[in-house]
Amino acid sequence: xxxxxxxxxxxxxxxxxxxxxxxxxxxxxxxxxxxxxxxxxxxxxxxxxxxxxxxxxxxxxxxxxxxxxxxxxxxxxxxxxxxxxxxxxxxxxxxxxxxxxxxxxxxxxxxxxxxxxxxxxxxxxxxxxxxxxxxxxxxxxxxxxxxxxxxxxxxxxxxxxxxxxxx
Amino acid sequence: xxxxxxxxxxxxxxxxxxxxxxxxxxxxxxxxxxxxxxxxxxxxxxxxxxxxxxxxxxxxxxxxxxxxxxxxxxxxxxxxxxxxxxxxxxxxxxxxxxxxxxxxxxxxxxxxxxxxxxxxxxxxxxxxxxxxxxxxxxxxxxxxxxxxxxxxxxxxxxxxxxxxxxxxxxxxxxxxxxxxxxxxxxxxxxxxxxxxxxxxxxxxxxxxxxxxxxxxxxxxxxxxxxxxxxxxxxxxxxxxxxxxxxxxxxxxxxxxxxxxxxxxxxxxxxxxxxxxxxxxxxxxxxxxxxxxxxxxxxxxxxxxxxxxxxxxxxxxxxxxxxxxxxxxxxxxxxxxxxxxxxxxxxxxxxxxxxxxxxxxxxxxxxxxxxxxxxxxxxxxxxxxxxxxxxxxxxxxxxxxxxxxxxxxxxxxxxxxxxxxxxxxxxxxxxxxxxxxxxxxxxxxxxxxxxxxxxxxxxxxxxxxxxxxxxxxxxxxxxxxxxxxxxxxxxxxxxxxxxxxx
Numbered sequence: 141x142x143x144x145x146x147x148x149x150x151x152x153x154x155x156x157x158x159x160x161x162x163x164x165x166x167x168x169x170x171x172x173x174x175x176x177x178x179x180x181x182x183x184x185x186x187x188x189x190x191x192x193x194x195x196x197x198x199x200x201x202x203x204x205x206x207x208x209x210x211x212x213x214x215x216x217x218x219x220x221x222x223x224x225x226x227x228x229x230x231x232x233x234x235x236x237x238x239x240x241x242x243x244x245x246x247x248x249x250x251x252x253x254x255x256x257x258x259x260x261x262x263x264x265x266x267x268x269x270x271x272x273x274x275x276x277x278x279x280x281x282x283x284x285x286x287x288x289x290x291x292x293x294x295x296x297x298x299x300x301x302x303x304x305x306x307x
Numbered sequence: 308x309x310x311x312x313x314x315x316x317x318x319x320x321x322x323x324x325x326x327x328x329x330x331x332x333x334x335x336x337x338x339x340x341x342x343x344x345x346x347x348x349x350x351x352x353x354x355x356x357x358x359x360x361x362x363x364x365x366x367x368x369x370x371x372x373x374x375x376x377x378x379x380x381x382x383x384x385x386x387x388x389x390x391x392x393x394x395x396x397x398x399x400x401x402x403x404x405x406x407x408x409x410x411x412x413x414x415x416x417x418x419x420x421x422x423x424x425x426x427x428x429x430x431x432x433x434x435x436x437x438x439x440x441x442x443x444x445x446x447x448x449x450x451x452x453x454x455x456x457x458x459x460x461x462x463x464x465x466x467x468x469x470x471x472x473x474x475x476x477x478x479x480x481x482x483x484x485x486x487x488x489x490x491x492x493x494x495x496x497x498x499x500x501x502x503x504x505x506x507x508x509x510x511x512x513x514x515x516x517x518x519x520x521x522x523x524x525x526x527x528x529x530x531x532x533x534x535x536x537x538x539x540x541x542x543x544x545x546x547x548x549x550x551x552x553x554x555x556x557x558x559x560x561x562x563x564x565x566x567x568x569x570x571x572x573x574x575x576x577x578x579x580x581x582x583x584x585x586x587x588x589x590x591x592x593x594x595x596x597x598x599x600x601x602x603x604x605x606x607x608x609x610x611x612x613x614x615x616x617x618x619x620x621x622x623x624x625x626x627x628x629x630x631x632x633x634x635x636x637x638x639x640x641x642x643x644x645x646x647x648x649x650x651x652x653x654x655x656x657x658x659x660x661x662x663x664x665x666x667x668x669x670x671x672x673x674x675x676x677x678x679x680x681x682x683x684x685x686x687x688x689x690x691x692x693x694x695x696x697x698x699x700x701x702x703x704x705x706x707x708x709x710x711x712x713x714x715x716x717x718x719x720x721x722x723x724x725x726x727x728x729x730x731x732x733x734x735x736x737x738x739x740x741x742x743x744x745x746x747x748x749x750x751x752x753x754x755x756x757x758x759x760x761x762x763x764x765x766x767x768x769x770x771x772x773x774x775x776x777x778x779x780x781x782x783x784x785x786x787x788x789x790x791x792x793x794x795x796x797x798x799x800x801x802x803x804x805x806x807x808x
Contacts, residue, residue, distance in 0.1 A: 155737075162737045166478055173485040176500035180492075188763040191492040191499045194755045198484045205478040212474075222736065227531045234530050235729065238523070238704055242725045245708065246718040254705040266697025280702060284709065292358050294713050 151225055156213045158222040163210035170202030237261060249299030251281045310440050317664030320365060321672060329370040330669065334677045335684070337377015342385055342688050346703055348378035348619075349635040349745070350521040353514045354710025356643050364647040365662050369669045371643060372623075375636050376428065376673050379579070379619045380681045383420035383612055384688050388413060396579035396615040399587040403600060403607025410603050414547035417685060422555060423562065423609045425678045427617035430566040431573065432670045435624045439656070439667070443628040446653040451760035452771050456781035458754040459772075460788065461631045464575045465743040467788035472738065479734065480743040486511040487751020494759055506719045513748040514714045515723050517639055520741050522707040523728025526700055528735060548682060551605075558609050561590050565610045569617025573633050574625055579618040586614030620670065627663060628653060631750065635742045638749045 177192030177199060184190065223231075237257060244253045259277035262268045285307075288294045298307065320326075340351035352371050359367035382397030387404035400420060407416035449457070462480055466473045489500040490510025501507040555562075565586040572582035590610035591600040600607045622633030623640070630652035632638040644651045655663055681688075711724040734741060765771035773779040787794070 158733070159737045162733050162739075163478075166482060169482060169485065173488070173500065176502065180497060180499045184767065185495075187495060189759050189767075191495050191497040194758060195485060195488040195500060198481050198488065202478055202481045202485060205474040205481070208474045209472075209478060212472075223531055227533070230533055231527050231531050231732070234527060234700065234704075238725060238728075241704070242708070242721050245712075245721055250705075250709060250712065254708070258701040258705060261701040262697055266695060268697070276698060276702070280705065284705075288709070288713070292361065294357065295716070296709060296712060297718055 152221045152223050152228065154218070155220040155222045156216065156218050159213035160210055163206045163213060166206040167203050167210065170199045170206060173199030173202065233265065234261075245297055247299060249302055250296045251285065252299055252301050254284075255281050310436055313440075313660065313664045314436055314668060316661070317666075317668030318672075320661055320665035321369065321668045326366055326369050326669070327672075327676075329366055330373050330673050330676050331680065333370045333373025334377040334380075334673065334680045337374035337379075337677075338381035338384070338681060338684070338688055339377075339691060340374065341378035341381020342692055343699060343703065346706075347521055347525070348375050349639050350518045350707070350710075351378060352636055352639045352643075353517040354522075354706060356514060356639065356646070357710070357713035359643070360646065364644075364649060364659075365665045367643065367647060368640065368662070368666050369673070371640060372666065372669060373673045373677070375619070375640070376670075376677045377680075378636075379428070379616050380421060380424055380677050381688065382615075383424065384417065384681075384685060385692060387416045387420060387608075388689055389692060396583045396619070397611075398580070399583040399611035399615075400608060402587065402611075403602070403604050406601065406603035407605070407608065412603065414544070415551045415605065416603075416608055418548045418551040418682070419555065419605050419608045420612045421678055421681050422552065423565075423612040424616040425674055426562055427566055427569050427613035427615070428620045428670070428674045431570050431617040431620035431624075432667065432674070434570050434621060435627070435670070436667055439624050439628045439663075442624070443653040443656040446629050447657075449653070451757045451764065452774065452778045453781070455754065455757035455761050456772060456778050456785065457629055457631055458750060458757060460781050460785040461575075461625070461633075461750075462743065462747070462754075463785040463788040465740065465746075467791035468572070468575070468581055469740050469743075470581065471740045473792045475737075475739045476743055479739040479741070480747045483744040483747025484751045484754070486516070487513075487748045488755070493752045494756055509715070511723070511748060512714055512720065513642060513745060514639065515711050515720045516727050516748055517635065517745055518707050518711050519724040519727025520731035520734075520745065521635070522703070522710075523724060524731025524735055524741075526703060527728065527732040529696065530700070554605070555609070558606055561594070561606050561610050562613050564589065564593070565613035566617045569614035569619075570621040572614070573618035573621030575633070579615040579622070579634060582618035583611035583615040587611040620674075623666075623670075626651060627655060627666070630753070632746065635745045638746050642749055 173195050177196035180192040181190035182192040182196040184193075237260065241253050241257045255277045258280065259273045262273045262276065263270075284296070288296055336355070337348070337351065340346040341348065352374055355371065355374065359370060362370070379396075382392060383400050383404065385391045386397040386400040387408050390401050390405040392398040392401055404416045404420060407413065446453075465480065466476050469476050485500075487510070489507055490498070491508070492499055498508065568586045568589070569579070569582045572585065573579065587607060587610050590606055591597045594600070594604075594606050596604055596606065619634060619636070622637040624633070626632040626637040626641050630641070630650075632641045641651050644655075649655060649659055649662065707724065708721050711720045712718060714720055731741060734744075761771045762768075765774070771778075772782045
């Protein structure tokens with residue numbers, strides 16, 4: 141399959157650029173590990189190797205192998221796409237509602253956030269009618285409540301609505 | 308033959324109505340997990356693990372290991388009917404399984420797949436029954452250096468046997484070790500790599516990583532592909548099953564070979580996925596119908612399914628006897644053992660005899676129950692797959708979030724799950740293997756402890772890893788595995804042209 145980067149439908153970030161980005165990110169994580177290890181000591185102490193001894197070498201290997209991966213992605217000419225813009229838009233359609241959901245759980249509790257996520261997602265992407273959306277969105281909350289709180293006695297995060305209902 | 312007696316004791320433990328019920332629930336849940344995109348053996352078990360905290364360890368491991376068997380069975384259904392591998396290890400099953408379904412032989416393909424899975428698992432369980440106690444009693448004499456060498460070999464096998472570029476495998480693995488190091492140093496009790504954050508005091512929990520990397524990451528990948536499920540109708544009736552069963556014994560050589568490949572790859576932690584590919588490849592070369600592979604040959608279903616299931620099951624052998632899991636799901640089960648207060652490793656066979664043999668007995672029974680459940684319930688599972696992705700995706704996301712929260716009752720973990728999910732999407736797209744990353748998070752502390760204790764004994768000399776015959780053999784094998792891609796590359800470049808001349 142030949143992909144022309146000029147065709148707007150087939151455009152998108154290149155695989156090698158994303159690979160380079162991932163390699164740089166890993167190098168940063170490796171550097172943080174090295175830095176953190178140096179802070180607690182990487183040499184021998186009274187009780188043998190200090191706490192930073194092992195992670196220090198781990199960090200060095202991460203930086204080394206990621207550096208190699210970075211070089212190889214840079215040196216290999218490859219026009220393959222990471223994904224088309226349309227596909228990335230598709231992925232973002234789930235990433236951003238999920239990010240809001242994750243941020244909302246501590247404030248609204250897991251039941252309300254989950255119901256909103258499911259109903260919103262089904263209405264927006266699936267274009268289902270309200271009865272089905274509400275049925276699944278709210279029905280799952282009841283199932284989860286009964287399974288976790290009543291059967292397995294595990295308490296899930298709750299928000300203002302649950303306080304109001306006295307649950 | 309002491310182990311036969313112990314096994315009988317195990318059956319006595321397992322054969323209660325409650326445990327049999329857990330088995331059926333586990334298998335059904337497992338198949339559903341295996342069928343759905345975004346849920347797999349590893350994160351399915353990870354999500355349900357917190358629910359078992361209040362159960363007895365034996366019942367809990369029966370439930371969770373049956374989910375694992377169920378997920379192994381379930382992958383075949385999606386591969387054959389929908390041409391979508393529900394699990395990575397069932398990719399090779401699509402090659403011949405789906406063409407068979409297209410030719411109207413879905414029933415035969417499914418029966419062959421399930422039966423082969425069952426045979427592979429049974430073979431692996433027999434291997435575990437006979438070998439695990441021996442390995443465990445041998446490993447009882449291990450000191451820190453030997454322990455570290457086993458970890459070393461396990462991790463080097465990923466580099467040697469993985470299909471990903473070696474430097475990416477090493478980078479992913481080391482990232483796992485770095486994540487494992489965050490928090491309290493298990494040897495000295497000192498805090499490290501937390502950078503003053505209170506959330507990181509406890510370190511990164513591998514369960515959160517598993518749910519994020521495998522669950523959320525998988526959903527994102529599925530979303531990108533914009534999946535439309537177009538499946539073949541599933542019909543299994545007793546006549547088809549009996550007909551296929553009559554045919555299967557003819558392929559006993561393929562079966563046996565696949566069992567052996569599977570067990571080997573499962574015990575050395577290469578895992579079910581490479582095992583299924585390798586078994587398929589070898590069957591294709593060895594079979595006289597090899598050129599017809601890919602057009603719907605039943606042998607092309609038997610080979611990968613047998614190997615995948617044998618590998619998936621035998622991955623529990625090193626987990627139980629050495630404390631080194633052979634697959635991500637085995638790693639999650641190992642994490643479960645730690646949470647229930649059991650110490651995996653050779654001592655388990657001495658101190659928790661009832662638990663170990665109960666588990667091994669449940670493997671026999673679980674796979675029999677599994678075979679019956681999948682053969683009778685295929686239409687139900689296929690119907691689940693027809694639920695549109697716009698409904699299933701948010702439900703799976705919510706289940707993952709609840710699973711992540713219940714690990715420590717902490718909402719920060721839900722945030723971390725999301726971070727791991729996005730990271731998993733990029734790592735997977737860039738061909739970084741996730742299994743060694745997860746295994747490194749699980750085993751990081753133990754490997755480090757063994758390494759530091761060994762150095763303490765030798766006063767800092769690395770010679771301790773070559774101080775006895777046993778430890779140097781294991782370390783040398785590890786080094787060979789580590790440099791295997793490099794060695795085979797050199798061999799290919801230098802020796803093959805030389806031989807041609």
